[in-house]
Amino acid sequence: MTIEMSVNGRSVATEADPSTPLIDVLRNHLDLRGTRYGCGLEQCGSCMVVIDGKADYACSREVGSVAGRSVETIEGLATGGTLHPLQQAFLDEQAGQCGYCLSGILMSAKALLDRNPAPSRADIVAALDGNLCRCGAHPRILRAVEKAAATIRQGAAA
Amino acid sequence: MSDTLPLSIINNRRLEKWLRFDAGRTLRLAVGKVEIGQGVLIALSQIAAEELDIDVGRIDILAGDTADAPDEGSTSSSQSIEVSGRSVRLVSAELRSRVLARLAQRLNCSPADLTVEDGAFLLDNQPTGHDYWSFVADADYAADITGLIAPKPPSAYKVVGQPVPRKDLIAKVSGAAFIHDIVRPDMLHARMLRQPSRNAQLIALDETAIRRAARGEIRVVRLGNFVAFVGPDETVVQRAAVAAVSLARWEGTRRLTPAHGEASWFVDQPSDDRLVGDAPVAATGTVVSAVYTRPFVAHAAMAPSCGLAEFRDGRLEVWSHTQGVYPLRNSIAEILGLPTDKVVVRHAHGAGCYGHNGADDAALDAAVVAHHIPNHCIRMQWRREEEFGFEPVSTAHRTRVAAELDAGGRPVDWTTEVWAGSHVQRPIYGGLFLAQEALPNPPAPAKAGDPPEANGGGGTRNGTPLYDFARKRIVHHLALSTPVRTSSLRGLGALPNVFAMECFMDELAERAGMDPVAYRLSMLTDARARHLIENVAARCNWAARWEVGTGRGLGLAWSRYKNKAAYACVAVELEVDKEIRLNRVWTCVDAGLVINPDGATNQIEGGIVHAASMTLKEQVTLDGDGITSLDWASYPILTFSEVPEISTEIVHAPDLPTLGMGECTFGPTAAAIGNAVYHALGVRVRDMPLTRERIAAALVR
Numbered sequence: 110m111t112i113e114m115s116v117n118g119r120s121v122a123t124e125a126d127p128s129t130p131l132i133d134v135l136r137n138h139l140d141l142r143g144t145r146y147g148c149g150l151e152q153c154g155s156c157m158v159v160i161d162g163k164a165d166y167a168c169s170r171e172v173g174s175v176a177g178r179s180v181e182t183i184e185g186l187a188t189g190g191t192l193h194p195l196q197q198a199f200l201d202e203q204a205g206q207c208g209y210c211l212s213g214i215l216m217s218a219k220a221l222l223d224r225n226p227a228p229s230r231a232d233i234v235a236a237l238d239g240n241l242c243r244c245g246a247h248p249r250i251l252r253a254v255e256k257a258a259a260t261i262r263q264g265a266a267a
Numbered sequence: 268m269s270d271t272l273p274l275s276i277i278n279n280r281r282l283e284k285w286l287r288f289d290a291g292r293t294l295r296l297a298v299g300k301v302e303i304g305q306g307v308l309i310a311l312s313q314i315a316a317e318e319l320d321i322d323v324g325r326i327d328i329l330a331g332d333t334a335d336a337p338d339e340g341s342t343s344s345s346q347s348i349e350v351s352g353r354s355v356r357l358v359s360a361e362l363r364s365r366v367l368a369r370l371a372q373r374l375n376c377s378p379a380d381l382t383v384e385d386g387a388f389l390l391d392n393q394p395t396g397h398d399y400w401s402f403v404a405d406a407d408y409a410a411d412i413t414g415l416i417a418p419k420p421p422s423a424y425k426v427v428g429q430p431v432p433r434k435d436l437i438a439k440v441s442g443a444a445f446i447h448d449i450v451r452p453d454m455l456h457a458r459m460l461r462q463p464s465r466n467a468q469l470i471a472l473d474e475t476a477i478r479r480a481a482r483g484e485i486r487v488v489r490l491g492n493f494v495a496f497v498g499p500d501e502t503v504v505q506r507a508a509v510a511a512v513s514l515a516r517w518e519g520t521r522r523l524t525p526a527h528g529e530a531s532w533f534v535d536q537p538s539d540d541r542l543v544g545d546a547p548v549a550a551t552g553t554v555v556s557a558v559y560t561r562p563f564v565a566h567a568a569m570a571p572s573c574g575l576a577e578f579r580d581g582r583l584e585v586w587s588h589t590q591g592v593y594p595l596r597n598s599i600a601e602i603l604g605l606p607t608d609k610v611v612v613r614h615a616h617g618a619g620c621y622g623h624n625g626a627d628d629a630a631l632d633a634a635v636v637a638h639h640i641p642n643h644c645i646r647m648q649w650r651r652e653e654e655f656g657f658e659p660v661s662t663a664h665r666t667r668v669a670a671e672l673d674a675g676g677r678p679v680d681w682t683t684e685v686w687a688g689s690h691v692q693r694p695i696y697g698g699l700f701l702a703q704e705a706l707p708n709p710p711a712p713a714k715a716g717d718p719p720e721a722n723g724g725g726g727t728r729n730g731t732p733l734y735d736f737a738r739k740r741i742v743h744h745l746a747l748s749t750p751v752r753t754s755s756l757r758g759l760g761a762l763p764n765v766f767a768m769e770c771f772m773d774e775l776a777e778r779a780g781m782d783p784v785a786y787r788l789s790m791l792t793d794a795r796a797r798h799l800i801e802n803v804a805a806r807c808n809w810a811a812r813w814e815v816g817t818g819r820g821l822g823l824a825w826s827r828y829k830n831k832a833a834y835a836c837v838a839v840e841l842e843v844d845k846e847i848r849l850n851r852v853w854t855c856v857d858a859g860l861v862i863n864p865d866g867a868t869n870q871i872e873g874g875i876v877h878a879a880s881m882t883l884k885e886q887v888t889l890d891g892d893g894i895t896s897l898d899w900a901s902y903p904i905l906t907f908s909e910v911p912e913i914s915t916e917i918v919h920a921p922d923l924p925t926l927g928m929g930e931c932t933f934g935p936t937a938a939a940i941g942n943a944v945y946h947a948l949g950v951r952v953r954d955m956p957l958t959r960e961r962i963a964a965a966l967v968r
Binding site: 126130137140142143145146147148152153155183186187199200206207208212233235237240244245246248250251 | 880
């Protein structure tokens with residue numbers, strides 16, 4: 110059946126069985142391959158996207174359940190040629206090693222900063238605790254999110 | 268300059284194999300080491316940029332490609348900067364020298380009067396109108412590398428030693444970046460049904476039910492006990508693979524019990540026994556000993572493995588996140604009966620592997636299917652439970668340390684006795700791929716093996732203490748077989764051995780009535796090691812260390828990885844309530860010349876977090892027909908809320924040779940945690956992981 114939703118601010122209509130996992134629709138139907146498969150069990154956060162403003166797992170989510178809703182993926186973070194402050198902060202801090210966890214972590218962080226532009230370290234830790242990183246880049250990732258939050262606040266104040 | 272050429276150059280003597288100036292004022296640098304998240308490619312780029320005096324941004328690096336890049340074996344054992352880095356330095360210095368010699372002839376000047384500024388040639392600091400791109404000719408590359416051209420002195424370095432950002436991270440924070448994301452023409456998705464163990468025979472497979480569950484077009488590829496599901500729609504193929512597990516009947520699967528998963532299981536097993544070091548001597552003084560263990564542990568990469576392969580016109584092309592494209596190419600060619608020149612393996616980025624995980628197996632799985640279904644790109648994606656259930660794990664490892672003490676309580680005789688399975692079973696060391704055992708006519712079982720001592724050993728790694736003890740030895744019992752397939756994981760035996768030895772040093776210090784740091788320093792003459800211990804002790808305020816048993820602990824440990832690579836000292840401050848909570852970690856590392864200090868810091872800190880995760884939480888469990896820790900709930904790792912603050916210092920030693928450092932903090936972190944737990948509780952927990960249950964059990968002993 111045809112499923113309509115908004116992906117990164119753009120209306121899309123895709124032909125899919127409503128039980129198809131959202132991650133498969135994003136990756137294989139819409140060619141948005143930055144949403145990454147990690148476990149399929151909502152345990153690692155590699156597939157995290159933002160659905161109607163909330164970070165959510167794309168791996169087990171059936172696409173039928175997001176019909177008519179707004180989905181943001183890593184590909185939607187940059188605007189034009191400009192990286193999102195989160196992406197820029199992750200590059201500035203070199204906050205990653207293999208990088209496989211990063212798109213999910215960036216989307217979890219995006220949902221956090223959208224609702225709380227001045228998070229404490231504990232807020233950031235809590236927002237990212239559903240995301241695993243195997244390389245041990247956690248200290249840098251936390252620094253990068255703090256830095257991005259500061260950048261966003263400065264941008265808002267300017 | 269060293270008197271011998273690095274292995275990478277010996278195996279790849281031609282300059283053109285490494286370097287080429289390309290259009291757009293770029294330099295193509297080809298290397299055999301690959302990016303596995305450790306940041307090696309930017310470091311190698313910095314080395315080439317430095318010697319050639321071009322901007323590091325001009326370097327396009329090609330890494331791991333059997334068609335176009337040199338053969339540098341595997342990316343492992345913290346060897347990339349030591350071996351590949353040294354090679355890139357010599358090769359780059361040599362090309363620059365050849366080019367400038369020819370230019371000097373042309374300009375009728377001395378090469379000493381020529382300098383290079385971002386690739387442009389200057390004579391007495393004036394532009395010559397020539398640069399690498401306009402001047403370099405094919406003849407400049409057409410030579411064997413002599414290794415006789417002296418590279419720059421470290422005092423002249425401008426880009427080596429700087430924290431240059433990695434290029435590959437941009438894609439990784441933006442979208443498609445990994446092997447999993449590659450799209451090729453005529454691509455078909457594939458999943459495996461795994462043979463539960465060697466010798467297991469597939470006696471029934473309900474294909475009708477599998478097709479019904481798949482709800483779409485699939486093709487079943489069945490070759491002996493090798494079964495793959497293939498089709499154009501990934502969702503459909505995944506459904507087939509998930510359903511197939513319970514729709515297949517196997518006979519002859521090996522049976523396991525939880526006891527197979529304990530390190531103590533190895534004590535009674537047939538083994539290859541060896542002595543490394545001093546011959547045993549009858550003790551005259553007091554002998555004390557203790558046994559420490561680590562269970563089987565997993566690489567547990569964030570991404571299940573993936574491999575792509577296509578077979579067209581008799582030529583097989585494979586993409587893999589393997590650590591070694593050439594060894595994989597040779598294996599695939601042999602297994603499929605193809606000439607090696609008809610097989611190309613190209614590296615594509617995967618999730619961090621930390622050793623030999625499922626990458627090579629997934630590549631062979633893809634290649635087998637592609638060989639069977641030509642003219643398509645077969646994208647083989649492992650499932651999560653497949654990665655946990657079938658990747659080669661790191662062997663459980665039991666270390667017994669024994670010391671004969673002098674009157675002052677210091678060891679005069681030290682024995683590290685190790686019981687473990689193979690720490691390396693890469694196919695080049697005689698290990699087998701999963702698919703080999705499933706296809707018709709499987710080869711004989713893999714033989715147990717470990718790297719030789721010259722390469723740092725496996726089960727014996729770091730087993731010889733660097734303290735000034737009169738006699739030292741390792742007794743190694745290498746089990747002839749293991750309950751599940753084992754292979755290399757970061758540090759091999761270094762983590763369990765350093766955990767045992769450095770915890771035991773704390774036990775001996777207490778016995779001698781001495782402070783653990785003072786005790787160590789009283790038997791340690793290596794100045795670099797002493798400096799690190801003193802540095803970390805000062806930064807963690809060791810002098811103000813409190814009494815044992817307060818619930819809060821401070822512990823310290825050190826090692827020199829493989830006894831020949833980088834030195835690291837780590838101190839850990841933690842609290843124990845029901846669980847262990849890591850508060851702060853201090854570390855100091857001496858790795859000689861550090862190419863990229865930010866990349867090095869990332870590796871040092873990552874190693875600490877990884878080792879802490881292993882020490883506190885990780886255990887592969889076995890039962891029934893195999894591994895039972897098949898997801899992140901049954902194989903938990905350290906999370907954001909559990910990661911400590913880490914303070915890192917790197918010794919500035921640019922004039923000393925680079926020492927591999929990607930694994931150097933691994934053993935010391937485990938031991939520092941063990942020592943801090945003892946300091947917090949007053950009881951010694953000698954079996955990893957240091958879980959709530961283990962701590963509770965130790966407290967009631």
